[in-house]
Amino acid sequence: MIKTTTQENLIEIATQLFATKGFAAVSVRELTDAAHINVSAISYHFNGKEGLYQAVLKEQLAPILKALQFVKSKHTLSPIDRLTLYADQIARIHNQRPFLARFINSESITPTSFGGPVIETHLSQVYQFIQATLQEGIDHGEFQADLDVNYAAISLVGSLNFYFIAKPLIQKFIRLTNDDNAEYTAHAFRIYLHGILTQV
Numbered sequence: 001m002i003k004t005t006t007q008e009n010l011i012e013i014a015t016q017l018f019a020t021k022g023f024a025a026v027s028v029r030e031l032t033d034a035a036h037i038n039v040s041a042i043s044y045h046f047n048g049k050e051g052l053y054q055a056v057l058k059e060q061l062a063p064i065l066k067a068l069q070f071v072k073s074k075h076t077l078s079p080i081d082r083l084t085l086y087a088d089q090i091a092r093i094h095n096q097r098p099f100l101a102r103f104i105n106s107e108s109i110t111p112t113s114f115g116g117p118v119i120e121t122h123l124s125q126v127y128q129f130i131q132a133t134l135q136e137g138i139d140h141g142e143f144q145a146d147l148d149v150n151y152a153a154i155s156l157v158g159s160l161n162f163y164f165i166a167k168p169l170i171q172k173f174i175r176l177t178n179d180d181n182a183e184y185t186a187h188a189f190r191i192y193l194h195g196i197l198t199q200v
Contacts, residue, residue: 079137
């Protein structure tokens with residue numbers, strides 16, 4: 001669907017309001033006042049506030065699916081290289097979408113009936129990709145034969161995303177900048193692959 005200027009404007013304004021105040025705390029009047037449009041515009045373009053929220057979530061999550069397709073297309077790369085490339089993409093996406101982690105966190109902890117399914121649909125594809133790539137790595141002897149791909153997928157997603165979810169709190173006792181995002185991701189992925197024990 002090609003978005004109109006009004007739709008794009010509403011999504012941009014709603015993204016910041018929903019991310020900072022939460023879905024329930026944002027009124028239709030607040031959204032339309034901020035966008036300088038008629039109250040009926042949200043119903044016309046999105047079938048209501050819930051539809052606008054879903055559009056915001058899809059807009060936030062779209063780069064993740066695009067990154068997945070990009071990484072999957074790299075058939076000649078090893079499983080480790082594909083996971084590394086995916087980790088790099090996630091850092092880039094969080095840089096471009098500073099509210100993404102808030103939406104994922106909010107819908108993970110207290111999912112809404114209309115936002116939860118959007119998050120689930122997108123993140124299930126992430127888990128399927130990681131699980132399949134880990135299994136391929138096991139089959140090729142790159143990863144340990146007894147590795148549980150379910151737990152390993154959860155660990156990777158957690159290590160890549162928790163930093164961005166907790167960053168506002170972490171910044172209160174550790175000095176961080178946006179330049180640290182890629183550095184953290186690379187470091188976290190290295191720890192994920194190799195651990196912190198001295199190799200003997």
